[in-house]
Amino acid sequence: MLLVDRETMQNIDSYAINEIKIPSLCLVERAALSVMENINLDIRHSFALIVSCGNNGADGLALARNLLALSKDCDIYIIGNKNKASKDFIINYNACKNLTKNIYSIETIEDMNFLRKNLDRVNTIVDGIFGTGLNRPVSGIYANIIDLINEKNIYTISIDLPSGFDANGENNYGTYVDSDLIVCMQILKKGLYEDNYFKDKTVVCDIGLPQIAIEKFINI
Ligand SMILES: NC(=O)C1=CN([C@@H]2O[C@H](COP(=O)(O)OP(=O)(O)OC[C@H]3O[C@@H](n4cnc5c(N)ncnc54)[C@H](OP(=O)(O)O)[C@@H]3O)[C@@H](O)[C@H]2O)[C@H](O)CC1
Numbered sequence: 001m002l003l004v005d006r007e008t009m010q011n012i013d014s015y016a017i018n019e020i021k022i023p024s025l026c027l028v029e030r031a032a033l034s035v036m037e038n039i040n041l042d043i044r045h046s047f048a049l050i051v052s053c054g055n056n057g058a059d060g061l062a063l064a065r066n067l068l069a070l071s072k073d074c075d076i077y078i079i080g081n082k083n084k085a086s087k088d089f090i091i092n093y094n095a096c097k098n099l100t101k102n103i104y105s106i107e108t109i110e111d112m113n114f115l116r117k118n119l120d121r122v123n124t125i126v127d128g129i130f131g132t133g134l135n136r137p138v139s140g141i142y143a144n145i146i147d148l149i150n151e152k153n154i155y156t157i158s159i160d161l162p163s164g165f166d167a168n169g170e171n172n173y174g175t176y177v178d179s180d181l182i183v184c185m186q187i188l189k190k191g192l193y194e195d196n197y198f199k200d201k202t203v204v205c206d207i208g209l210p211q212i213a214i215e216k217f218i219n220i
């Protein structure tokens with residue numbers, strides 16, 4: 001079983017994008033579609049996609065865009081500063097803005113109260129808050145939202161990693177999403193493999209990272 005730590009995954013990612021010139025947007029799109037193919041759209045009809053402004057969030061917005069294209073009922077909740085957002089996040093955000101009005105920034109206590117109420121209208125939560133970019137303890141609004149997700153008894157899919165959970169399984173960053181399903185991109189993250197609770201809830205999906213990029217950093 002091939003395993004990868006956070007730093008190595010980031011190295012593979014950036015080598016594929018910067019040296020092999022694979023457009024990062026293609027990887028984001030493949031990541032989104034790999035989540036989509038793990039959703040039973042016959043029973044999952046309404047979605048709350050909760051994202052922050054990095055590429056885990058970009059995956060989430062690309063998924064939202066694809067679900068909206070199928071006329072699925074999607075609410076999008078954005079945490080963090082959109083001015084700091086990744087370019088792939090912005091590209092997908094701009095498309096989603098043209099497909100739905102149900103896009104909300106979650107910043108204040110009032111926003112949190114709205115989120116708490118509005119989550120009750122969906123049967124699926126998608127967690128696109130943090131992936132391999134998580135690098136410090138989760139606090140403030142991020143911790144509050146993760147705790148709120150866990151309070152709700154709503155089926156939750158995490159993109160790449162449960163937000164708040166350390167990809168290496170070494171750091172306790174505080175609260176993390178209690179995912180029902182984790183769709184992990186390309187290579188199983190070491191922390192998930194070593195965690196018996198999450199290991200059996202994880203599927204690993206190929207998103208088009210070439211073997212030569214992987215073998216540059218991992219002896220296979
Ligand atoms: N090959 C692949 O696996 C691909 C993965 N993709 C997806 O991209 C994410 C990684 O995206 P990245 O933008 O690097 O980081 P995240 O989206 O996980 O996190 C966003 C930023 O959040 C900040 N951060 C980190 N820890 C915290 C915290 N505790 N509280 C608040 N904010 C935090 C950090 O930025 P700073 O500037 O604040 O340090 C993160 O950058 C990966 O998981 C996949 O989902 C792509 O789709 C492409 C291929």
Ligand SMILES: [K+]
Pocket residue numbers: 056127128129130131158159160161162163
């Ligand atoms: K996540």
